[in-house]
Amino acid sequence: MPTIVGLRIEERLLELITPVTEQVGRIFDVDSVSLILGKNGSGKTHLLNLIAEAVSAPGRGDTKVYVKDRRGDVYTLSNHDNDFCAIYYSGLPYKRKMSRRAGLIDASPQNRNTEKLGEEHGRMAQLGEIATALGENTQLTATLSYSKNVYRAIFIPALKQRVHHITHSQLKNLVTKLKSYESTRIKESSDFRSLDDELENCLKSIVALLDDYVLSHFPCGERIHHLAVVEYLQGKRGEEDVDYALSLLSYLGIIRRYDFQVGIDHIQDLVSRCSEVLRNYGCNVKFTDRSISFLIDGVAQFDAVRQYNTPISIQWSLLSSGLQALIDQFAHIGDAVATAAQSGRGSVLLMIDEGDAYLHLDWQRKYITLVNKYLGGLKRKYSLRSLQVILASHSPLIAADIPGIYVTSLDSSVKVKTFGAPIEDVISGSFESNSLGVFAASKINEMYARAKLNKLTKSDLALIGEIGDEAIRAFLQRGGRS
16 A cells, blocks of 8 residues: 655655654544645645645656555655556635646646536536535425515516506506605715615515515416526526516516517526426425425436426535535545546545635534545545545634644644644644734724723723623723733
8 A cells, every 4th residue: 555655845844644643543534634734825835736746747856755665665756656646626716727747637626617418417416426425415406496586686677667667556656766765865874774764665565566466467386487487587688688577577567668579488488398397307396485396306307307498406405505515626526536546546645725715614614524534435435545635724723623743834833733722722823823803903902002091982992892802801991900
């Protein structure tokens, strides 16, 4: 089982496996996990690129790859070993483009058009497999729906354009009043709340009238079909295309003097296709006020439903947006590992550059657990001889989830025990920073200076009351005296 124990990258020696880590034992489901910490601009991405180059094209004088073989002997890669593969992943939009060479796979999203049916079919199946591998309960669900603000965002702006053509007298009066409120200027800034109340009450009355009118012409299911289709078409139209909101309003008789026939023909065509999908595949149909949903029986039925080209969306249910983002990341990495294994490369070094970027704090807390679980499954699935991981991050939560013996900081040479440490300690130790924001600190220092002179203002006292740290708040409230 050949594994990389260390890498000499220019003036830095990065140790992936050490006697200390071997004493701790196998705590991960892969052969090694290393974390590179650093602030923005500290050189994390540059270092990962050099590592990828060192593994896939060894021989540069300033890079060395040290490998331990099955017998325990350590040697230096002088020429590329066909067993080794470097995989690089970054979801960042400004990632550096990787050089193409044997033994190097860039698993990063390439912004390709993935809407082709065949590609979408494979990705949908893959996302389900990954969710299952992570122990997430999910089902493939088709949904036809419209947003709760469809009247406000689409139909009311259309009515304001044609207010003189509105046939419903009460609705016409309300839209006229709305336009009047929207053009009102107020002198006192505090008066905007009363103006907002008037606007909101007017909007709610218009929405209620429109919804009653639509429901009186279309039963519940038909209302969902028509509003969902109009919202879908309106979002796709160009500047010179048909206004589908006006088309439906004219068709319902709410406005007059508008050439609606082309628009309503498109609307009815899509509505008919949606109805056909429901008749053919709609088992266990569920209705809400704004949606119709049903379960999809596998990716074969997914393909069949997608062939109708309707506003019906299909996705794995019960997955939050954060988990979906992680699953998409894992899908790209899984594709790359599969490619490596299929080409006979059984020793993989995977580099993930800020894979936690854009994740909510709670998902950052779970990130290491999910990465470890998924990659361990990939190693078993493809019978890899070794799978090693290098993560680059500037998240204190990630740092606190990895023992310090696996951590390299680009900002500090001091080894810090990050594992399970309070976040404040991780920030100060591994990032040489402070958990208190610079803006807050500057304002607190200014108030402290005034407090010592007994010159705190009413504004200061109000702001001091908003300080979350009880000790700092109490100290300033005492006038900066201990």
